[in-house]
Amino acid sequence: MxxxxxxxxxxxxxxxxxxxxxxxxxxxxxxxxxxxxxxxxxxxxxxxxxxxxxxxxxxxIGRPREKDRLDSADGRTTKFLLEFDDGTAVETVLMRQPYGNSICVSTQAGCNMGCAFCASTLHGMARNLSAGEIFSQAIIIEEMLHREGQGKVDTVVIMGSGEPLMNYDNVLAFIRLLHAPYALGMGYRNITLSTSGIVPNMYRLAEEGLPISLSVSLHAPNDALRSRLMPINRKYPLADVVKAARHYAETTKRRVTYEYILIDQLNDGEEQAQELVSLLRGQLASVNLIPINPVVERHLLRPSAARIKWFEQYLLDHHIQVTVRREMGTDIQAACGQLRNKHLKD
Structure with a gap:
C-alpha cells in the first residue's frame, strides 16, 4: 500500500x-x-x-492518531502527541495568540543535537519525519479548529522537536505543500523556521526564493559557552552561524530572529550581554529572549524576573531590537519533548 x-x-x-x-x-x-x-x-x-x-x-490515506492531548488551564495552549502507524510519536502545539492561531510542528521524532537545556534530546532521535507526517500535524489542528469554531491555522513555526535543516528535503516539501492552494494556501511570510545553525543548509535555504522567516538558536554569545550548551557549535562555530544568518537576511530581505534562552547565572550576566551586543550590532536582526522552561533532568534554572528585565533593558539601551517570549502552556509541559518523554517512560 x-x-x-x-x-x-x-x-x-x-x-x-x-x-x-x-x-x-x-x-x-x-x-x-x-x-x-x-x-x-x-x-x-x-x-x-x-x-x-x-x-x-x-x-x-495515512494519518496519525491522537495519542494524548493536554489543554492549558487558561485555554490558550493545546499540546498534542500524535502517533504514526509504526508507533513513532511526535508533539505539536497550538497557541491561541491575539493575532491568530499559531502552531509549532516537529520535523523529527526526537533530536540528536544534544542541547543541554532541551527535553527533546534526552532519548536521541528515532527518525526523520516525512513531508506528509509534518503536514499532518497542521491538518489535524486545522480540522479541530474548524470543528470547534475557533478559526483556522494562521501561522506555523517549525521549531518543535528536531532540527529542521537536518531533514531539509522533507521540510522544504512540507513548506511548499503548506503554501499550495489545494492544501492550506498559507502565505510563506506566515511561516518561520528555526535552526540550531546548520550552516551549509542555511545558505541553501537563502537561495530557495521563499520569503519565510528564519530563527537561529543562539543561546550564548561566545564559542566556549555555546559549545557547552549546544554541541553542534563545535562543527559550526558561532562566527560561521552569524555570517550565514546575515547572508540570509541580506538575500531574502527578511529580519532574522536570534533565540536566546536565559539561564540563571550562566548566560544572563553583564559580560554575556556586552558580547551579544557586539556580535549582533548592525544586523537586520532581533533577539527573542526565552526564560528557560526548566527540564528536571537538566538542572538548569530560570533567572529572576528582575534579572530578565535587566538583560532585556541592556539590549534595548544598546539599540538591539528585543522581545521577551511570553510563556504559554507551562502547566501542560509545552516545552519541546516533555510530553513525548513522559510517554516513553510510561
Missing amino acids: KNIFGLTLEELQESLKPFGVPSYRARQVAEWMYQKGARSFDDMTNLPKNLRATLPETLA
Missing part, C-alpha cells in the same frame, strides 16, 4: 496514472484530503463509484 497523504498535486497525478483517470482527479483527491478532512476514498463523493472502490486496493 502506498500512502498518498502528503503528496503534491504532481505526485498525486503520477500515483493515479495507472487507474487511467483524467489528471484533474488528482486535484479533487488533494482537496478532499487536505481541505475537507477525508480519511477514506469513500468520502470523496465527486469521484466515480468504481474509482472509489478501486483506489483503496493499492493506495492509502
Whole structure:
C-alpha cells in the first residue's frame, strides 16, 4: 500500500496514472484530503463509484492518531502527541495568540543535537519525519479548529522537536505543500523556521526564493559557552552561524530572529550581554529572549524576573531590537519533548 497523504498535486497525478483517470482527479483527491478532512476514498463523493472502490486496493490515506492531548488551564495552549502507524510519536502545539492561531510542528521524532537545556534530546532521535507526517500535524489542528469554531491555522513555526535543516528535503516539501492552494494556501511570510545553525543548509535555504522567516538558536554569545550548551557549535562555530544568518537576511530581505534562552547565572550576566551586543550590532536582526522552561533532568534554572528585565533593558539601551517570549502552556509541559518523554517512560 502506498500512502498518498502528503503528496503534491504532481505526485498525486503520477500515483493515479495507472487507474487511467483524467489528471484533474488528482486535484479533487488533494482537496478532499487536505481541505475537507477525508480519511477514506469513500468520502470523496465527486469521484466515480468504481474509482472509489478501486483506489483503496493499492493506495492509502495515512494519518496519525491522537495519542494524548493536554489543554492549558487558561485555554490558550493545546499540546498534542500524535502517533504514526509504526508507533513513532511526535508533539505539536497550538497557541491561541491575539493575532491568530499559531502552531509549532516537529520535523523529527526526537533530536540528536544534544542541547543541554532541551527535553527533546534526552532519548536521541528515532527518525526523520516525512513531508506528509509534518503536514499532518497542521491538518489535524486545522480540522479541530474548524470543528470547534475557533478559526483556522494562521501561522506555523517549525521549531518543535528536531532540527529542521537536518531533514531539509522533507521540510522544504512540507513548506511548499503548506503554501499550495489545494492544501492550506498559507502565505510563506506566515511561516518561520528555526535552526540550531546548520550552516551549509542555511545558505541553501537563502537561495530557495521563499520569503519565510528564519530563527537561529543562539543561546550564548561566545564559542566556549555555546559549545557547552549546544554541541553542534563545535562543527559550526558561532562566527560561521552569524555570517550565514546575515547572508540570509541580506538575500531574502527578511529580519532574522536570534533565540536566546536565559539561564540563571550562566548566560544572563553583564559580560554575556556586552558580547551579544557586539556580535549582533548592525544586523537586520532581533533577539527573542526565552526564560528557560526548566527540564528536571537538566538542572538548569530560570533567572529572576528582575534579572530578565535587566538583560532585556541592556539590549534595548544598546539599540538591539528585543522581545521577551511570553510563556504559554507551562502547566501542560509545552516545552519541546516533555510530553513525548513522559510517554516513553510510561
